Amino acid sequence: MSYGKLNIWIRNPDCSLVRTCWMTDLVIKTCGGDYLVDMDSTVMEKLRMRYADYEKVEINPNYWDEKRIRLYPGGGDHLNHIEVDVPPGCYVVWTRVCYQGNEETNKVMVILDCGGEACVNLLLDRAETCVRGALYPAAILAIEKQIPENELGIAVKALMQVAEIPKKVFVAELEQKFEELQETKEGEAREYLKATDKLLEIVKSLRTKEE
Known part of the structure; x- marks a missing residue:
């Protein structure tokens, strides 16, 4: 060979x-x-x-x-x-x-x-880049696995700090994803709609230093 x-x-x-x-x-x-x-x-x-x-x-x-x-x-x-x-x-x-x-x-x-x-x-x-890219899919997976909301909130808040993502930026990104999912007719994508809505609710409830 x-x-x-x-x-x-x-x-x-x-x-x-x-x-x-x-x-x-x-x-x-x-x-x-x-x-x-x-x-x-x-x-x-x-x-x-x-x-x-x-x-x-x-x-x-x-x-x-x-x-x-x-x-x-x-x-x-x-x-x-x-x-x-x-x-x-x-x-x-x-x-x-x-x-x-x-x-x-x-x-x-x-x-x-x-x-x-x-x-x-x-x-x-950079580690921050990897965390930023993984934050949304990891959080959605945690919701699908029925991780308690208080535990998920603590984890998401910590990862937002590691990735240097301001709360208002992440909320805006999630709102955009939610709108995209609402508009799509693809069945697989729509499965994320409920989980994204729940994640948006959790992130909005977080208390951060910027507030």
């Missing part, structure tokens, strides 16, 4: 390279969900040869329920680039970055042909 080269770069939201990562836990899975290291044992052998000067090139079997390739240069060195020989195929790639205010980069899908090369740029968003 002719392998391809996968070049992975770890970048900040402004596209500059991360300069302070001293260890990373890389995940490479097929689009079918299989781990590359389970499919092909030579992947780790080649990585150990390529990064022979690293203190650790090993499998981290269960961090956040994912099998990861741990790369640790040691000696105070940092890394922002990884080159991996992989069989041709379709993969999903992301990595953990230690420690840069946030842990996980975004996920990227890449297709690699026989003998080909592909570059993947993984962006490490």
Whole structure:
């Protein structure tokens, strides 16, 4: 089999390279969900040869329920680039970055042909950005799971503070979502209508420092 080269770069939201990562836990899975290291044992052998000067090139079997390739240069060195020989195929790639205010980069899908090369740029968003993006769907899921309203209110308020979202801004966003859901005729979207209305009620009842 002719392998391809996968070049992975770890970048900040402004596209500059991360300069302070001293260890990373890389995940490479097929689009079918299989781990590359389970499919092909030579992947780790080649990585150990390529990064022979690293203190650790090993499998981290269960961090956040994912099998990861741990790369640790040691000696105070940092890394922002990884080159991996992989069989041709379709993969999903992301990595953990230690420690840069946030842990996980975004996920990227890449297709690699026989003998080909592909570059993947993984962006490490600010933790605040990740919280902001997850706040609404997580709160809706909590309502669907019937988490008590007082507990949900405490959690939402804390996450709003972490993500630096003013109450009036979040209320305005929820009101816009509610209007969109009212107007749509899509059955799946309308299922969110009741939960969004409940979340809007909870957020409006929160007492915040800005009030």
